[in-house]
Amino acid sequence: MPERPEEPEPHGPYEPYGPFGPYEYEADGTLAGTGPGAVAPTGTGGTMDLAAGEAATLRRPPSPEPGPGPEPGPKEPAKARHRRGKPRSLWSDAWHDLRRNPVFLASALVILFLLVISVSPSLIASGDPLSCDLAHAQEGSTPGHPFGFDGQGCDVYTRTVYGTRVSIAVGVLATAGVALLGSVLGGLAGYFGGTGDAVLSRLTDVFFAIPVVLGGLVLLSVVTSDTIWPVVGFMVLLGWPQVSRIARGSVLTVGRQDYIQAARALGASHTRLLLRHIAPNAVAPVIVVATIALGTYIALEATLSYVGVGLRPPTVSWGIDISAASPYIRQAPHMLLWPAGALALTVLAFIMLGDAVRDALDPKLR
Amino acid sequence: MGQYVLRRLLQMIPVFLGATLLIFLMVNVMGDPVAGLCGDKACDAATAARLKAEFGLDRPVWQQYLTYMGNVFTGDFGTAFNGQEVTALMAASFPVTARLTLVAIVFEVVLGVTLGVLTGLRRGRPVDTGVLMLSLVVISVPTFVTGLLLQLLLGVQWHWITPSVSMAAPYDELIVPGFVLASVSLAYVTRLTRTSIAENRRADHVRTAVAKGLPRRRVIVRHLLRTSLIPVVTFIGSDIGALMGGAIVTERIFNIHGVGFQLYQGILRQNTQTVVGFVTVLVLVFLAANLLVDLLYAVLDPRIRYA
Numbered sequence: 045m046p047e048r049p050e051e052p053e054p055h056g057p058y059e060p061y062g063p064f065g066p067y068e069y070e071a072d073g074t075l076a077g078t079g080p081g082a083v084a085p086t087g088t089g090g091t092m093d094l095a096a097g098e099a100a101t102l103r104r105p106p107s108p109e110p111g112p113g114p115e116p117g118p119k120e121p122a123k124a125r126h127r128r129g130k131p132r133s134l135w136s137d138a139w140h141d142l143r144r145n146p147v148f149l150a151s152a153l154v155i156l157f158l159l160v161i162s163v164s165p166s167l168i169a170s171g172d173p174l175s176c177d178l179a180h181a182q183e184g185s186t187p188g189h190p191f192g193f194d195g196q197g198c199d200v201y202t203r204t205v206y207g208t209r210v211s212i213a214v215g216v217l218a219t220a221g222v223a224l225l226g227s228v229l230g231g232l233a234g235y236f237g238g239t240g241d242a243v244l245s246r247l248t249d250v251f252f253a254i255p256v257v258l259g260g261l262v263l264l265s266v267v268t269s270d271t272i273w274p275v276v277g278f279m280v281l282l283g284w285p286q287v288s289r290i291a292r293g294s295v296l297t298v299g300r301q302d303y304i305q306a307a308r309a310l311g312a313s314h315t316r317l318l319l320r321h322i323a324p325n326a327v328a329p330v331i332v333v334a335t336i337a338l339g340t341y342i343a344l345e346a347t348l349s350y351v352g353v354g355l356r357p358p359t360v361s362w363g364i365d366i367s368a369a370s371p372y373i374r375q376a377p378h379m380l381l382w383p384a385g386a387l388a389l390t391v392l393a394f395i396m397l398g399d400a401v402r403d404a405l406d407p408k409l410r
Numbered sequence: 411m412g413q414y415v416l417r418r419l420l421q422m423i424p425v426f427l428g429a430t431l432l433i434f435l436m437v438n439v440m441g442d443p444v445a446g447l448c449g450d451k452a453c454d455a456a457t458a459a460r461l462k463a464e465f466g467l468d469r470p471v472w473q474q475y476l477t478y479m480g481n482v483f484t485g486d487f488g489t490a491f492n493g494q495e496v497t498a499l500m501a502a503s504f505p506v507t508a509r510l511t512l513v514a515i516v517f518e519v520v521l522g523v524t525l526g527v528l529t530g531l532r533r534g535r536p537v538d539t540g541v542l543m544l545s546l547v548v549i550s551v552p553t554f555v556t557g558l559l560l561q562l563l564l565g566v567q568w569h570w571i572t573p574s575v576s577m578a579a580p581y582d583e584l585i586v587p588g589f590v591l592a593s594v595s596l597a598y599v600t601r602l603t604r605t606s607i608a609e610n611r612r613a614d615h616v617r618t619a620v621a622k623g624l625p626r627r628r629v630i631v632r633h634l635l636r637t638s639l640i641p642v643v644t645f646i647g648s649d650i651g652a653l654m655g656g657a658i659v660t661e662r663i664f665n666i667h668g669v670g671f672q673l674y675q676g677i678l679r680q681n682t683q684t685v686v687g688f689v690t691v692l693v694l695v696f697l698a699a700n701l702l703v704d705l706l707y708a709v710l711d712p713r714i715r716y717a
Binding site: 246247249251252253254255256257258259261262263265339343346347350351366370373374377380384387388389391392395 | 555
């Protein structure tokens with residue numbers, strides 16, 4: 045990639061935080077598309093902002109050649125590393141990094157374990173989460189029942205293990221929906237610009253202005269379904285603007301690159317440009333934000349269940365168990381601590397995974 | 411400056427209308443606003459029709475929305491389920507939540523920024539790693555679990571605080587709830603400040619300040635911190651809305667009769683007026699906080715000037 049000295053360093057110390065919030069500025073310092081948004085990008089609270097912030101710092105022009113390698117000092121030219129070894133793509137380079145990152149390995153192992161037990165919980169729990177004996181209600185740990193019993197006399201260990209399935213399912217489905225909807229809408233808006241982009245930007249502002257728990261309370265209180273779909277649908281409804289904003293910014297940054305201009309000059313169609321050239325290079329921030337968001341959706345499900353509008357029994361989920369245990373926290377804190385611990389561990393694993401992937405994908409940090 | 415404020419105010423109008431319309435639709439289309447008036451039983455058809463005509467609910471939704479907004483701008487938010495004016499409920503509950511949010515913001519600013527500066531200046535040292543790990547743990551535990559545990563430990567086991575807040579909700583009773591409300595954002599503010607400080611340490615103006623021979627303390631507070639605070643201020647400003655809306659959970663745990671409590675009651679009793687009214691005010695607060703933040707930029711960073 046030829047150097048373009050007239051373009052300011054996209055990650056100068058002040059670039060990401062213009063007067064209109066971190067994500068409205070583009071790499072060349074101009075305001076994005078239609079001008080400043082009316083609101084700063086949040087409204088969902090700290091955790092989603094963590095995700096968005098992590099992803100936003102990834103918004104450098106991604107190119108197949110990563111920046112300075114690990115060995116050379118900061119002053120050494122970017123290509124020094126490739127003279128020495130076989131050039132690697134951004135993705136294989138990131139993978140190379142990740143394999144050696146203990147944080148990544150630990151969180152990936154935790155997530156793998158969670159996925160396995162959510163597919164077949166009977167591997168490590170032989171009981172039935174719905175078979176309960178009131179005689180044991182609120183009892184502590186006994187042999188064969190390491191986590192004790194809950195308020196209905198159900199085995200907390202079995203319920204915690206089985207709860208993984210629903211919690212992970214909610215997280216994965218909501219993230220898939222949010223990532224798909226958000227990146228398609230945001231990507232198209234960033235690529236085509238114009239009226240659609242302006243409308244979408246205002247629409248995301250509208251969604252950011254509604255606090256998430258509040259929206260959930262209003263929207264889900266009228267739903268009387270026993271399935272996880274209303275909760276997933278609600279998360280997609282209120283989550284997509286975040287991803288859409290990031291995807292839009294990412295596509296705008298990538299779209300300005302020389303290789304895109306070259307492909308366009310060669311007569312590539314919009315579809316080909318978007319799918320073959322832009323998407324692979326613009327997807328990294330979306331992946332990072334989606335990974336971290338997955339954890340936050342699992343926590344959000346628990347919060348919604350606690351407020352009383354999330355999932356409903358007989359569904360077994362951590363959120364339901366935590367909220368069912370909360371009135372008895374004085375007598376039997378173990379009922380709350382085990383599912384809450386599992387929940388926190390899961391969220392932590394996804395945040396750390398997202399963090400590690402972000403670091404690996406960001407050549408600036410090497 | 412005046413022009414800039416005016417432009418921002420104009421941009422807020424569609425956002426305000428959109429957000430209120432969204433909530434209005436959620437409440438009115440998804441739920442049946444009359445159902446709550448008949449108690450647990452379903453209304454009989456004639457009564458429902460009469461009530462609908464009385465409240466104008468037989469008209470198209472856009473007309474209802476316009477009527478409602480028209481009333482709101484004259485200060486009429488309607489009546490709550492118990493016949494009280496919604497504005498009276500707001501007058502009773504917003505000060506409480508405002509105090510709670512203020513305590514939370516103070517925690518975010520004082521504790522978050524201090525920890526952020528400490529870790530940002532000592533990047534890679536044990537204290538940095540420790541605080542970073544701690545912030546991740548805090549972020550990954552849901553607020554309501556943090557709240558329940560702190561209430562159990564501090565309130566019930568150690569008797570440091572009263573587990574539930576009284577009706578008056580003075581500041582000293584709101585310290586722990588405010589901390590719980592702030593916890594996730596606090597961790598995020600710490601991380602944000604840390605990144606920002608670490609980035610700005612190498613900035614030209616900081617190097618100049620050091621080269622001038624200014625004392626280290628002055629360099630950090632006047633030169634480094636001031637510009638590093640911009641992303642933090644953005645976050646805190648936009649967090650005000652999220653905190654006030656997210657206070658539902660904290661207020662439920664500590665029995666605080668604030669906005670969250672009233673909203674929860676409104677939703678439980680299917681009272682549209684309360685819900686839409688409170689959300690409207692919350693959205694306004696959110697937008698105002700965002701505007702304020704943008705104006706603060708110019709104070710913090712002299713390079714930003716609004717024409």
